[in-house]
Amino acid sequence: MMKLPSKYIALVVILSLAAIFAYQAYWLVNLYRTQCRAVEHDITEAMRLSDYNELVLRIELLKADSVRHGEVSVSAGYNDNNPYVQSRTITTERRGDSTFINLQQREVKDSANIATSLHADDTNFLFGRKNTIKDLANYFQRGLHTGLDILHAPDFAVYDSLLRDELQRLELSIPYRLMYVHREAKTNSDYTHVDTLGLRSTAGYIPSARSKTYEYNYDLHGKWLYFLTIEPIHGLVLRQMAGILATSAVILLVLGFSFWYLIRILLRQRSLEEMKDDFTNNMTHELKTPIAVAYAANDALLNFGQDTDPAKRERYLRICQEQLARLGGLVEQILSLSMERRKTFRLHRTTFPVSDILAPLVEQHKLKADKPVSIATRVTPPDLEVTADRTHLANMVSNLLDNAIKYSVGQAEVEIDARRQGETFVLSVRDKGIGIAKERQAHVFEKFYRVPTGNLHEVKGYGLGLYYVKTMAERHGGTVEVKSEEGKGSEFVIRI
Helix, strand or coil, X not given: CCCCCHHHHHHHHHHHHHHHHHHHHHHHHHHHHHHHHHHHHHHHHHHHHXXXXXXXXXHHHHHHXXXXXEEEEEEEEECCCCEEEEEEEEEEEEECCEEEEEEEEECCCXXXXXXXXXXXXXXXXXXXXXXXXXXXXXXXXXXXXHHHHHHCCCCHHHHHHHHHHHHHHCCCCCCCEEEEEEEEECCCCCCEEEEEEEEEECCXXXXXXXXXXXXXXXXXXXXXXXXXXXXXXXXXXXXXXXXXXXXXHHHHHHHHHXXXXXXXXXXXXXXXXXXXXXXXXXXXXXXXXXXXXXXXXXXXXHHCCHHHCHHHHHHHHHHHHHHHHHHHHHHXXXXXXXXXXXXXXXXXXEEEECHHHHHHHHHHHHHHCCCCEEEEEEECCCCCEEEEEHHHHHHHHHHHHHHHHHCCCCCEEEEEEEEEECCEEEEEEEECCCCCCHHHHHHCCCCCCXXXXXXXXXXXXXXXXXXXXXXHHHHCCCEEEEEEECCCEEEEEEEC
């Protein structure tokens, strides 16, 4: 099955994340605009409801007056030229044994003729719109105003109090300035006369240049108005959306982190694949080399009579032995890593003197090295013992010694120091080789990773040795760390 290149996967992930961010931003912007419109509608509706409640309070007052003075009725309609208004006051008075009735009537018209007086345009106005019920309610409210205001003028202070309560009920506790205005246009003139009848505002509030004014006219001719001035509602809407914005931000952060982590894993997986390919290539080469050399030496002994010369026979046999030992060490290292990953893997801990594993290792590495080697060993105290898996601890030290010798230019000078710090066993291997760049030190313990060696092209490896050391140190419940400086050597410290 063909694998999709990681760069395309990363591109798809990035595009998906960008699409999610764009949609989220689009949704939030639309929600913000909807909230702004909703708040503005709430403000204008609060002005209308406050006017309605002020009407009701005045009607209640007139009902109270009717107990003493008679009956008051108000109705509103529509005629050819002007809105239909009827206002009638009936007062009763007792004079001796008789009752006298006084009737005062203004602009009285038979209500039966209202329907016939409506033109087609008027009918469309009333019934040809989607918000017919709402329009009719506003229309009759303003019509009632025209009739009721003749008997009892609007109370601006009451309206201001009702508006303030309504805004608080809608959780719109904002500073404002309220004006009560009469606007009249002069006949045959573009000039409009505006008379301010009342002004109230929140204590200390002065409208800024950015403030916005909402207008509400309560009569059918648009001459009597309330002006409500407040600061822009953007901050108020954002505060109302704080929970949604915070949740969206958290979701976007989680998504962003998840996608970033996914891309990071993909890139690391790609690097791992490349390192595994390098490992396979190196391993193939390294396996072929000792096999080919041993085969050639053995072939010379068998087919070319080289076994008659004792010196040559010994030389070829030693070559075979060295190459087979090299091949066996490589196989052992791979098997150790494979075993480490098994769930059934167990360390076989024993207590033994540290010198018992250091002395043989020093001799072995001196013998097999292809360059002069000087290895100094210091064990404090000389009879220092350690509790660990003997085989794996020896392999760990062997790997460190092997690296110290390989990455030394000319003669290899290596120091081994074993000691105890409190309850911790500490073993360090120090060399004077080429060192490791600071930015690469964090990767030296990764599987298949190899530090670039510059001009040291003869240095071979598989990127497994230090990974094995780190893994075994952790299996022992310890750690391994590196201290290095380019051109001055490296020091690896095992703590168990």
